[in-house]
Amino acid sequence: MSGKGSTPTAIHLAILLAIFLTGHVVVSDDTMPIPADASAVRGWFSTNVRAFRTRKATLDPELVAAEANPLVITVRQDGTGNFKKINDAIKSIPSGNTGRVIIRIGAGEYWEKIKIEQTKPFITFYGSPNAMPTITQSGTALQYGTRDSATVIVESDYFVAANIIFKNSAPRPDNIRKDGQASALRISGTKSAFYKCKMLGFQDTLCDDNGVHFFRDCYIEGTVDFIFGGGKSLYLNTQLHVLGDKDVTTVITAQARDSVAEDVGYSFVHCHVTGTGKNTYLGRAWMPYPRVVFAYTSMTDVVLPVAWDENSRPERRQTVYFAEYKCNGAGANMSGRAKFSRQLTDAQVRPYLTLGYIQGSKWLLPRPRL
Numbered sequence: 001m002s003g004k005g006s007t008p009t010a011i012h013l014a015i016l017l018a019i020f021l022t023g024h025v026v027v028s029d030d031t032m033p034i035p036a037d038a039s040a041v042r043g044w045f046s047t048n049v050r051a052f053r054t055r056k057a058t059l060d061p062e063l064v065a066a067e068a069n070p071l072v073i074t075v076r077q078d079g080t081g082n083f084k085k086i087n088d089a090i091k092s093i094p095s096g097n098t099g100r101v102i103i104r105i106g107a108g109e110y111w112e113k114i115k116i117e118q119t120k121p122f123i124t125f126y127g128s129p130n131a132m133p134t135i136t137q138s139g140t141a142l143q144y145g146t147r148d149s150a151t152v153i154v155e156s157d158y159f160v161a162a163n164i165i166f167k168n169s170a171p172r173p174d175n176i177r178k179d180g181q182a183s184a185l186r187i188s189g190t191k192s193a194f195y196k197c198k199m200l201g202f203q204d205t206l207c208d209d210n211g212v213h214f215f216r217d218c219y220i221e222g223t224v225d226f227i228f229g230g231g232k233s234l235y236l237n238t239q240l241h242v243l244g245d246k247d248v249t250t251v252i253t254a255q256a257r258d259s260v261a262e263d264v265g266y267s268f269v270h271c272h273v274t275g276t277g278k279n280t281y282l283g284r285a286w287m288p289y290p291r292v293v294f295a296y297t298s299m300t301d302v303v304l305p306v307a308w309d310e311n312s313r314p315e316r317r318q319t320v321y322f323a324e325y326k327c328n329g330a331g332a333n334m335s336g337r338a339k340f341s342r343q344l345t346d347a348q349v350r351p352y353l354t355l356g357y358i359q360g361s362k363w364l365l366p367r368p369r370l
Contacts, residue, residue: 030356034236034269036296036326041237041270045216048355049364060191060362063158066100066122072370076106086125086135087112095119104370105164107131113139115153118189123156126368127163129196136167142179146204150183157211159192162368167200172223172243183207187231191359194218195367201226202243208233208266212358216367221275225254225286232264234358235271242302244277251309254286257321265291265321267352273299273331280331284309285316293344293352295325303331308338325349 029048035041052059052067059067074081075089081104083089089103095117102124112135116123127133139149151168166185173180184201190211198219199206205222208231215234220227221241244250252273257264271294273282280302283292308322317340324334325344334343342348351357355364 030359030361031354033350033353034296038237038270038296045236046366049360049366052365055365058361062098063122063191063363066098066158067365068099070100070102070124072102072104074104074106075110077108077110078106081106085112086110087114090114090116090120090123093120093123097122100124102126102368102370105133107133109134109136111137113137113151116156116159116189118155118157121156121189122158124160124368125162125164126370127165129163132163132165132198134165134167136165136169136184138168138170139182140170140179141181141204142177146179146181146183147186147207147209149181149204150186150207152184153186153188154192155188157189157191158363159187159189160194160365160368161197162195163197165198165200167198168202168205170202172202186229187211187213191363193364204228214358214360214364222252223248224251225284227252227266228254228256228286230256230258230262230264230287231266232358233266234352234355234360235266235268237270237272238268239272239274240268242273242275242277242280244275244280244302246277246279248277248279250275250277250280251284252280253283253290253292255283255290255292256287257289257291258287260289260319262289265293267357268292268294268297269353270295271297273297273303273329275300275302278302279304281309282307283322285311285313285320288313288316289319289321291321293321293323293325293349294327295344295349295353297324297327297332299327299329299331301330305333305336306338307331307336308341310338310340323349325352 168182168184170182181204186207188209203224205226209229213233218238323342
Protein backbone atom coordinates (compact mmCIF):
# COMPACT_ATOMS: atom_id res chain seq x y z
CA MET A 1 0.00 0.00 0.00
CA SER A 2 1.53 3.24 -1.08
CA GLY A 3 1.04 6.56 0.61
CA LYS A 4 2.60 8.99 2.99
CA GLY A 5 4.07 7.94 6.33
CA SER A 6 2.34 9.00 9.51
CA THR A 7 3.05 12.45 10.90
CA PRO A 8 5.59 12.38 13.76
CA THR A 9 3.88 12.38 17.15
CA ALA A 10 5.07 14.05 20.33
CA ILE A 11 6.44 10.67 21.43
CA HIS A 12 8.48 10.32 18.22
CA LEU A 13 9.92 13.79 18.63
CA ALA A 14 10.69 13.31 22.31
CA ILE A 15 12.65 10.14 21.55
CA LEU A 16 14.70 11.81 18.82
CA LEU A 17 15.35 14.87 20.98
CA ALA A 18 16.50 12.75 23.92
CA ILE A 19 18.98 10.87 21.76
CA PHE A 20 20.29 14.08 20.18
CA LEU A 21 20.72 16.02 23.43
CA THR A 22 22.01 13.33 25.75
CA GLY A 23 23.56 10.74 23.49
CA HIS A 24 21.80 8.10 25.57
CA VAL A 25 19.60 5.45 24.05
CA VAL A 26 16.06 5.57 25.34
CA VAL A 27 14.14 2.48 26.35
CA SER A 28 11.66 0.77 24.09
CA ASP A 29 8.29 2.45 23.76
CA ASP A 30 5.29 0.13 23.97
CA THR A 31 2.86 2.82 22.83
CA MET A 32 4.28 3.98 19.49
CA PRO A 33 2.09 2.46 16.75
CA ILE A 34 3.48 0.61 13.78
CA PRO A 35 3.46 3.13 10.92
CA ALA A 36 1.02 2.89 8.04
CA ASP A 37 3.85 3.24 5.53
CA ALA A 38 5.50 -0.18 5.14
CA SER A 39 8.81 1.45 4.25
CA ALA A 40 8.90 3.04 7.71
CA VAL A 41 8.49 -0.21 9.64
CA ARG A 42 12.21 -1.01 9.76
CA GLY A 43 12.94 2.36 11.35
CA TRP A 44 10.06 1.94 13.80
CA PHE A 45 11.40 -1.44 14.86
CA SER A 46 14.97 -0.18 15.27
CA THR A 47 13.74 2.69 17.43
CA ASN A 48 11.59 0.55 19.69
CA VAL A 49 13.45 -2.76 19.86
CA ARG A 50 16.97 -1.74 20.74
CA ALA A 51 19.98 -3.85 21.59
CA PHE A 52 20.22 -5.63 24.92
CA ARG A 53 23.05 -3.46 26.26
CA THR A 54 20.82 -0.37 26.11
CA ARG A 55 17.72 -1.99 27.63
CA LYS A 56 18.78 -3.54 30.91
CA ALA A 57 16.71 -1.14 33.01
CA THR A 58 13.39 -2.17 31.49
CA LEU A 59 13.82 -5.83 30.55
CA ASP A 60 12.68 -8.68 32.78
CA PRO A 61 15.42 -9.21 35.39
CA GLU A 62 15.72 -12.92 34.58
CA LEU A 63 16.21 -12.07 30.92
CA VAL A 64 18.92 -9.53 31.77
CA ALA A 65 20.77 -12.20 33.73
CA ALA A 66 20.34 -14.75 30.94
CA GLU A 67 21.66 -12.47 28.19
CA ALA A 68 24.78 -11.37 30.09
CA ASN A 69 27.00 -14.24 28.90
CA PRO A 70 25.36 -16.26 26.10
CA LEU A 71 26.75 -19.68 25.26
CA VAL A 72 26.96 -20.76 21.61
CA ILE A 73 26.97 -24.45 20.70
CA THR A 74 26.92 -25.82 17.16
CA VAL A 75 25.07 -28.61 15.39
CA ARG A 76 26.41 -29.82 12.07
CA GLN A 77 25.53 -32.99 10.26
CA ASP A 78 29.08 -33.46 9.00
CA GLY A 79 30.45 -33.81 12.50
CA THR A 80 32.40 -30.55 12.58
CA GLY A 81 30.20 -29.03 15.30
CA ASN A 82 29.61 -29.88 18.95
CA PHE A 83 26.74 -32.19 17.99
CA LYS A 84 25.27 -33.87 14.93
CA LYS A 85 21.67 -33.77 16.16
CA ILE A 86 19.62 -30.91 17.54
CA ASN A 87 18.11 -33.15 20.21
CA ASP A 88 21.59 -33.97 21.51
CA ALA A 89 22.37 -30.27 21.81
CA ILE A 90 19.16 -29.70 23.78
CA LYS A 91 19.95 -32.65 26.07
CA SER A 92 23.27 -31.01 26.92
CA ILE A 93 21.47 -28.02 28.44
CA PRO A 94 20.70 -28.65 32.11
CA SER A 95 17.18 -28.33 33.46
CA GLY A 96 16.73 -25.01 35.20
CA ASN A 97 19.32 -23.27 33.04
CA THR A 98 19.44 -19.52 33.62
CA GLY A 99 21.64 -18.41 30.73
CA ARG A 100 21.00 -17.88 27.04
CA VAL A 101 22.09 -20.89 24.97
CA ILE A 102 22.31 -20.29 21.22
CA ILE A 103 22.18 -23.49 19.18
CA ARG A 104 23.75 -22.64 15.86
CA ILE A 105 22.36 -25.14 13.35
CA GLY A 106 24.19 -25.90 10.13
CA ALA A 107 22.56 -26.30 6.74
CA GLY A 108 20.67 -29.45 5.85
CA GLU A 109 17.50 -31.34 6.70
CA TYR A 110 17.25 -32.64 10.25
CA TRP A 111 14.75 -35.48 10.60
CA GLU A 112 13.99 -35.06 14.28
CA LYS A 113 10.98 -34.67 16.56
CA ILE A 114 11.97 -32.11 19.18
CA LYS A 115 10.47 -31.07 22.48
CA ILE A 116 11.96 -28.31 24.63
CA GLU A 117 10.69 -28.79 28.15
CA GLN A 118 9.42 -25.95 30.31
CA THR A 119 12.51 -26.33 32.51
CA LYS A 120 14.83 -25.18 29.70
CA PRO A 121 14.19 -21.48 28.99
CA PHE A 122 16.42 -19.03 27.11
CA ILE A 123 17.16 -21.27 24.11
CA THR A 124 17.79 -19.85 20.64
CA PHE A 125 17.74 -21.79 17.35
CA TYR A 126 19.92 -19.95 14.84
CA GLY A 127 20.41 -20.88 11.19
CA SER A 128 22.32 -19.15 8.44
CA PRO A 129 20.07 -16.77 6.48
CA ASN A 130 21.72 -18.03 3.28
CA ALA A 131 21.45 -21.74 4.09
CA MET A 132 18.44 -22.18 6.36
CA PRO A 133 18.26 -25.58 8.04
CA THR A 134 15.03 -27.58 7.89
CA ILE A 135 13.70 -29.47 10.91
CA THR A 136 11.10 -32.03 9.85
CA GLN A 137 9.26 -35.26 10.64
CA SER A 138 5.87 -36.69 9.73
CA GLY A 139 3.87 -37.11 12.95
CA THR A 140 0.09 -36.76 12.70
CA ALA A 141 -2.87 -36.32 15.02
CA LEU A 142 -3.59 -40.03 14.66
CA GLN A 143 -0.23 -40.84 16.24
CA TYR A 144 0.17 -38.07 18.80
CA GLY A 145 -2.96 -35.93 18.94
CA THR A 146 -2.98 -32.61 17.08
CA ARG A 147 -0.96 -30.47 19.51
CA ASP A 148 1.71 -33.10 20.05
CA SER A 149 2.02 -33.92 16.36
CA ALA A 150 4.29 -30.88 15.96
CA THR A 151 7.80 -31.43 14.67
CA VAL A 152 9.11 -28.90 17.20
CA ILE A 153 7.33 -28.33 20.50
CA VAL A 154 8.52 -25.44 22.67
CA GLU A 155 7.12 -25.35 26.19
CA SER A 156 9.80 -23.11 27.71
CA ASP A 157 9.86 -19.32 27.92
CA TYR A 158 12.10 -16.82 26.12
CA PHE A 159 12.62 -19.06 23.08
CA VAL A 160 13.98 -17.41 19.93
CA ALA A 161 14.36 -18.75 16.39
CA ALA A 162 16.01 -17.06 13.43
CA ASN A 163 16.41 -18.42 9.90
CA ILE A 164 14.86 -21.84 10.64
CA ILE A 165 12.42 -23.91 8.56
CA PHE A 166 9.93 -25.83 10.70
CA LYS A 167 8.20 -28.50 8.62
CA ASN A 168 5.81 -31.40 8.96
CA SER A 169 6.27 -33.82 6.07
CA ALA A 170 3.02 -35.75 6.58
CA PRO A 171 0.81 -35.89 3.47
CA ARG A 172 -2.05 -33.50 2.98
CA PRO A 173 -5.12 -34.64 4.96
CA ASP A 174 -7.94 -36.10 2.89
CA ASN A 175 -11.25 -37.87 3.46
CA ILE A 176 -9.60 -41.28 3.47
CA ARG A 177 -6.89 -41.13 6.14
CA LYS A 178 -8.16 -40.48 9.66
CA ASP A 179 -6.74 -37.66 11.81
CA GLY A 180 -4.24 -36.46 9.25
CA GLN A 181 -3.69 -33.06 10.90
CA ALA A 182 0.04 -32.46 11.31
CA SER A 183 1.70 -29.46 12.94
CA ALA A 184 5.15 -28.14 12.16
CA LEU A 185 5.54 -26.04 15.31
CA ARG A 186 3.81 -25.68 18.66
CA ILE A 187 4.85 -22.70 20.77
CA SER A 188 3.46 -22.99 24.30
CA GLY A 189 5.99 -20.95 26.27
CA THR A 190 5.64 -17.20 26.61
CA LYS A 191 7.84 -14.31 25.43
CA SER A 192 9.10 -16.01 22.28
CA ALA A 193 10.21 -14.43 19.00
CA PHE A 194 10.62 -15.74 15.45
CA TYR A 195 12.64 -13.92 12.80
CA LYS A 196 12.74 -14.93 9.13
CA CYS A 197 11.45 -18.43 9.85
CA LYS A 198 9.24 -20.68 7.72
CA MET A 199 6.46 -22.96 8.99
CA LEU A 200 5.46 -25.53 6.37
CA GLY A 201 2.56 -27.96 6.49
CA PHE A 202 -1.08 -28.41 5.57
CA GLN A 203 -3.76 -28.53 8.29
CA ASP A 204 -2.79 -27.03 11.68
CA THR A 205 0.71 -25.98 10.60
CA LEU A 206 1.40 -23.57 13.47
CA CYS A 207 -0.03 -24.11 16.92
CA ASP A 208 0.28 -20.62 18.42
CA ASP A 209 -0.74 -22.13 21.67
CA ASN A 210 -0.10 -20.04 24.76
CA GLY A 211 1.72 -16.90 25.90
CA VAL A 212 2.83 -13.75 24.09
CA HIS A 213 4.79 -14.18 20.85
CA PHE A 214 6.28 -12.10 18.06
CA PHE A 215 6.76 -13.11 14.41
CA ARG A 216 8.61 -10.93 11.93
CA ASP A 217 9.43 -11.54 8.26
CA CYS A 218 8.16 -15.12 8.47
CA TYR A 219 6.40 -17.40 5.97
CA ILE A 220 3.55 -19.68 7.08
CA GLU A 221 1.70 -21.99 4.72
CA GLY A 222 -1.15 -24.45 5.02
CA THR A 223 -4.71 -25.37 4.21
CA VAL A 224 -7.10 -25.42 7.19
CA ASP A 225 -6.64 -23.65 10.53
CA PHE A 226 -2.96 -23.34 9.74
CA ILE A 227 -2.52 -20.79 12.52
CA PHE A 228 -4.47 -21.92 15.57
CA GLY A 229 -4.44 -21.84 19.35
CA GLY A 230 -4.81 -19.53 22.33
CA GLY A 231 -1.70 -17.37 22.05
CA LYS A 232 -1.52 -13.59 22.07
CA SER A 233 0.72 -12.75 19.15
CA LEU A 234 1.85 -9.97 16.86
CA TYR A 235 2.70 -10.97 13.28
CA LEU A 236 4.64 -8.34 11.35
CA ASN A 237 5.47 -8.45 7.63
CA THR A 238 4.67 -12.16 7.49
CA GLN A 239 3.39 -14.06 4.45
CA LEU A 240 0.38 -16.32 4.97
CA HIS A 241 0.31 -18.68 1.99
CA VAL A 242 -2.80 -20.74 1.32
CA LEU A 243 -2.46 -24.13 -0.39
CA GLY A 244 -5.97 -24.26 -1.80
CA ASP A 245 -7.82 -25.17 -4.96
CA LYS A 246 -11.16 -24.30 -6.50
CA ASP A 247 -13.06 -27.15 -4.84
CA VAL A 248 -11.71 -26.94 -1.29
CA THR A 249 -12.51 -24.47 1.48
CA THR A 250 -9.44 -23.25 3.36
CA VAL A 251 -9.07 -21.31 6.62
CA ILE A 252 -6.09 -19.31 7.84
CA THR A 253 -6.83 -18.81 11.55
CA ALA A 254 -8.69 -20.67 14.28
CA GLN A 255 -7.93 -18.48 17.26
CA ALA A 256 -8.93 -20.21 20.49
CA ARG A 257 -10.13 -17.45 22.82
CA ASP A 258 -12.69 -19.26 24.93
CA SER A 259 -14.19 -16.51 27.10
CA VAL A 260 -14.59 -12.76 27.22
CA ALA A 261 -12.15 -12.66 30.15
CA GLU A 262 -9.22 -14.13 28.18
CA ASP A 263 -6.69 -11.53 27.01
CA VAL A 264 -5.48 -13.34 23.89
CA GLY A 265 -5.69 -12.91 20.13
CA TYR A 266 -3.76 -12.53 16.88
CA SER A 267 -2.76 -9.24 15.29
CA PHE A 268 -1.46 -9.31 11.70
CA VAL A 269 0.18 -6.07 10.60
CA HIS A 270 1.70 -5.37 7.16
CA CYS A 271 1.24 -9.05 6.32
CA HIS A 272 0.57 -10.65 2.94
CA VAL A 273 -2.16 -13.19 2.21
CA THR A 274 -1.27 -15.18 -0.91
CA GLY A 275 -1.86 -18.63 -2.33
CA THR A 276 -3.95 -20.73 -4.66
CA GLY A 277 -7.71 -21.20 -4.90
CA LYS A 278 -10.39 -18.64 -4.10
CA ASN A 279 -12.18 -20.19 -1.15
CA THR A 280 -10.25 -18.97 1.86
CA TYR A 281 -11.59 -17.60 5.14
CA LEU A 282 -9.36 -15.31 7.16
CA GLY A 283 -10.68 -17.01 10.28
CA ARG A 284 -13.39 -19.17 11.75
CA ALA A 285 -15.06 -19.23 15.13
CA TRP A 286 -13.52 -22.47 16.36
CA MET A 287 -14.03 -21.19 19.91
CA PRO A 288 -16.76 -18.77 21.06
CA TYR A 289 -14.67 -15.59 21.44
CA PRO A 290 -11.88 -15.58 18.83
CA ARG A 291 -10.01 -12.30 18.40
CA VAL A 292 -8.22 -11.73 15.08
CA VAL A 293 -7.20 -8.39 13.53
CA PHE A 294 -5.68 -7.74 10.11
CA ALA A 295 -4.21 -4.25 9.60
CA TYR A 296 -2.35 -2.76 6.62
CA THR A 297 -2.37 -6.25 5.07
CA SER A 298 -2.40 -7.09 1.37
CA MET A 299 -4.83 -9.82 0.33
CA THR A 300 -5.09 -11.52 -3.04
CA ASP A 301 -8.36 -12.90 -4.40
CA VAL A 302 -7.62 -16.15 -2.58
CA VAL A 303 -9.77 -14.60 0.19
CA LEU A 304 -13.52 -15.11 -0.07
CA PRO A 305 -15.55 -11.87 -0.16
CA VAL A 306 -17.30 -12.84 3.11
CA ALA A 307 -13.84 -13.53 4.64
CA TRP A 308 -15.02 -14.75 8.06
CA ASP A 309 -16.94 -17.85 9.18
CA GLU A 310 -19.04 -18.44 12.31
CA ASN A 311 -18.28 -22.20 12.11
CA SER A 312 -21.95 -23.17 11.72
CA ARG A 313 -22.63 -21.61 15.12
CA PRO A 314 -24.83 -18.55 14.44
CA GLU A 315 -24.76 -17.55 18.11
CA ARG A 316 -21.03 -16.86 17.79
CA ARG A 317 -21.72 -13.95 15.48
CA GLN A 318 -22.38 -12.01 18.68
CA THR A 319 -19.11 -13.01 20.42
CA VAL A 320 -16.40 -13.07 17.77
CA TYR A 321 -13.95 -10.21 17.28
CA PHE A 322 -12.99 -10.44 13.60
CA ALA A 323 -11.66 -7.10 12.39
CA GLU A 324 -9.79 -5.35 9.59
CA TYR A 325 -8.14 -1.98 9.18
CA LYS A 326 -6.90 -0.36 5.98
CA CYS A 327 -6.06 -3.58 4.17
CA ASN A 328 -5.64 -3.68 0.41
CA GLY A 329 -5.76 -5.95 -2.60
CA ALA A 330 -8.43 -7.92 -4.43
CA GLY A 331 -9.30 -9.88 -1.30
CA ALA A 332 -9.70 -6.86 0.96
CA ASN A 333 -12.94 -5.41 -0.43
CA MET A 334 -15.18 -4.83 2.60
CA SER A 335 -18.42 -4.66 0.63
CA GLY A 336 -19.05 -8.39 0.80
CA ARG A 337 -17.79 -8.97 4.32
CA ALA A 338 -19.62 -10.97 6.97
CA LYS A 339 -21.98 -8.69 8.87
CA PHE A 340 -20.49 -9.78 12.20
CA SER A 341 -16.97 -8.65 11.22
CA ARG A 342 -15.68 -5.15 11.96
CA GLN A 343 -13.93 -2.37 10.14
CA LEU A 344 -11.96 -0.63 12.85
CA THR A 345 -11.48 3.08 13.45
CA ASP A 346 -8.08 4.65 14.14
CA ALA A 347 -8.73 4.57 17.87
CA GLN A 348 -10.02 1.00 17.90
CA VAL A 349 -7.07 -0.46 16.01
CA ARG A 350 -4.33 1.31 17.94
CA PRO A 351 -3.89 -1.33 20.72
CA TYR A 352 -3.20 -3.95 18.04
CA LEU A 353 -0.49 -1.84 16.39
CA THR A 354 1.86 -1.43 19.32
CA LEU A 355 4.43 -3.56 21.11
CA GLY A 356 2.31 -3.08 24.21
CA TYR A 357 -0.03 -5.71 22.76
CA ILE A 358 2.64 -8.32 23.60
CA GLN A 359 4.40 -6.42 26.44
CA GLY A 360 7.36 -6.08 24.10
CA SER A 361 9.42 -3.61 26.11
CA LYS A 362 9.90 -6.26 28.81
CA TRP A 363 11.39 -9.00 26.67
CA LEU A 364 11.58 -8.44 22.91
CA LEU A 365 15.14 -8.09 21.55
CA PRO A 366 16.41 -7.60 17.98
CA ARG A 367 17.02 -10.55 15.69
CA PRO A 368 20.19 -12.37 16.73
CA ARG A 369 23.18 -12.15 14.43
CA LEU A 370 26.20 -14.46 14.60
